[in-house]
Amino acid sequence: MTRIDSIAPATDSSTRAPLAAGDLVHVGPGDAPRWWRDAVIYQVYPRSFADGDGDGIGDLPGITARLDHLAELGIDAVWLSPFYRSPQKDAGYDVADYRDVDPLFGTLADFDELLAQAHARGMRVVVDLVPNHTSDQHAWFRAALATPERSPERARYLFREGRGEHGELPPNNWQSIFGGPAWTRVTAGADAHPVTGAVGEVPGQWYLHLFDSSQPDLDWTNPEVRDDFEGVLRFWLDKGVDGFRVDVAHGMIKADGLPDWDGSVSMVEGTEGATDAGAPEDGSTGAGNSGPMFDQDGVHEIYRSWHRVLAGYDGDRALVAEAWVEPLSRLARYVRPDEMHQAFNFSFLTTGWSAPALRRVVAASLHANDAVGAPTTWVLSNHDVVRHATRLGLAEPGARPNGLFASDPQPDEALGLRRARAASLLMLGLPGSSYLYQGEELGLPEHTTLPDDVRQDPAFFRTRRAEAGRDGCRIPMPWEAAAAGYGFGPSGKTWLPQPESYGRYAADVQRGVEGSTYETYRAALATRRAERLGGGDLAWVERYAASADVIAFRNRDVVVVANLGDEPVDLPGGVEVLVASGPVTTDRSADPQVRVPSDTTVWLRTR
Incomplete structure (x- = not known):
């Protein structure tokens, strides 16, 4: 799958030094780990993966029809973003019924078929769980609005009295992650007016919503909330799902008294990744949400109870934390032996294109998770980030x-793809588990020129159009270059418009093409499995341990070398290239020497 061109022999004898590795940074778990320790898991965003009925919105039958693509790619498991019954104010993350499929996506029978077909192909299925908040159309919240203040129905949510002489001010100064206040005031029925006899509405309590006002936060100190969600877990476990990705896993418990906070809340604190000069030794990049609404110690009691629920089922089920938490030692608390099994490494995702910074975050991640006996879970993209x-x-x-507008400085598409392929190959060479976001195996870029009148992300509207939001990373998949809607569905309709460039990235024009992004991913996943890299060890290659441009490590018998610098890197002779993210060259000597261009990663075996 790798093109290796011929060049003149190098004359610098210093490049012939062996690719010796230093002390182990990480010791793998051996050859019989649990599946979630080393799995490559593929995120499917249902409304954008494949449309089975032609309405322009992806659905469960569409996913089932495309499972062979995933099996051919070589992934181990599929994570499905929410497909539950929902008014779709936040693309399904506003759940109205956790035990049913929204008609937009199909039926429970369609889910059962998808699950059976995935299992038949040897792929596990992880479903999204959204426990921090419900939809305002959930039966619980509708009952809360229909009952008096301090009722048992309202106690399931975070209703509070307002401040000020007449309760006209929110209970505290918290802001929504999507922009604007995190509190909305409700009204209550009033007695008849003493003069006119008219019955009106009077302002009442306020309810908390860390996200959109249509997503009221649950009160997780309420035993009824905890009991019901254990029932939700059992409902899907009984169907045979292999695990749950837990949305906002660090946000379910708030600090006692809901105190004011002078900081700001955002999907990711900070907008810049780590640089060579700025990354601290603990690997932090500013990717952690902070404040009294996040990472409270009480969340761990919830996950210990959920762990016990999953442990009662056969088949090694798993819990995955979406927790924007730093430092990494704090994130590791979520994957202690009696809690969750994986936690996304957002510090890695937000690290800049810097060899020293990447070495730091990798070492810090492995150290923190090794301390609790957990794998590190690597990720580069998902439905919430560019x-x-x-x-x-x-x-x-x-x-x-937080998204890109057409008026923003535009990225260099070719450079971005070259670096993305290099970054992905670097990630897949690391020990632990890795997540892929749908379309990255095709090299899909963000849609950076979406017209404002088609945007749907609530963050765009709540920030009064100041932030582009997440629509650009949620564009429907291109399957066939010559088909309407690039083969997304039978009608050619797509719920968001696809950029013209997607024709170049369609799956059918990459399949079987040597060196394409799709075939590079396939080769990497096959090699990763054959070489058992997910359960391997890691040691830095001494030659590049302090390099400003190169990150290199040995994992089992494979050496991974990523050149992030501006100049090509000549490697010692006597190496066999297993996979490369882009074209590499080799000289014509008896002991061929590999030259790695800028922004390229190679997997090697030393002879």
Whole structure:
């Protein structure tokens, strides 16, 4: 799958030094780990993966029809973003019924078929769980609005009295992650007016919503809330799901008294990744949400109870934390032996394109998780962040914009793709588990020129159009270059418009093409499995341990070398290239020497 061109022999004898590795930074768990320790898991965003019925919105039958693509790619498991019954104010993360499928996506029978077909292909299925908040259309919240203050129904949520002489001010100064206040005031029925006899509405309590006002936060100190969600877990476990990705896993418990906080709340604190000069030794990048609404110690009691629920089922089920928490030692608390099994490493995702910074975050991540006996779970893209094929093509490749407008400086598409392929191959060479976001195996970039009148992300509207939001990373997949809607569905409709460039990235024009992004991913996943890299060890290659441009490590018998610098890197002779993120060259000597271009990662075996 790798093109290796011929060049003149190198004359610098110093490049012939062996790729010796130093002391082990990480010792793998051996050859019989649990599946979630080393799995490559593929995120499917249902409304954008494949449309089975032609309405322009992806659905469960569409996913089932495309499972062979995932099996051919070589992934181990699929994570499905929410498909539950929902008014879709936040693309399904506003759940109205946790035990049913929204008609937009199909039926419970369609889910059962998807699950059976995935299992038949040897793939596990992880479903999203959204426990921090419900939809305002959930039966519980509708009952809360229909009952008096301090009722048992309202006690399931965080209703509070307002401040000020007449309760006209919010209970505290918290702001929503999507922009604007985190509190909305409700009204209550009033007695008849003493003069007119008219019955009106009077302002009442306020309810907390860390996200959109249509997503009221639950009160997780309430035993009824805890009991019901254990029932939700059992409902899907009984169906045979293999685990749960837990949304906002660090936000379910708030500090006692809901105190004011002078900081700001955002999806990711800070907008720039770590640089060579700025990354602290603990690997922190500013990716951790902070404040009295996040990472409270009480969340761990919840996950210990959920762990016990899953442990009662056969088949090694798993819990995955979406927790924007730093430092990494604090994140590791979520994956202690009696809690969750994986936690996304957002410090890695937000690290800039810098070899020293990447070495620091990798070492710190492995150290923190090794201390609790857990794998590290690597990720570069998902449905909430600008795709890494675009981030890495920006003028500042460590930047973290909350979406991009057509009026913003545009990324270098070719550079971004080259770096994205290199970053992905670097990630997949690391020990632990890795997550792929749908379309990254095709090299899909962000849609950076979406018209404002088609945007749907509530963050765009709540920030009064100041932030582009997340629509650009949620564009429907291109399957067939010559088909309407690039083959997304039978009608050619797509719920968000696809950029013209997606024709170049369609799956059918990459499949079987040597050196394409899709075939590079396939080769990497096959090699990763054959070489058992997910359960391997890690030691830095001494030659590049202090390099400003190169990150290199040995994992089992494979050496991973990533050149992030501006100049090619000549490697010692006597190496066999297993996979490369882009074209590499080799000289014509009897002991061929590999030259790695800028922004390229190679996997090697030393002879």
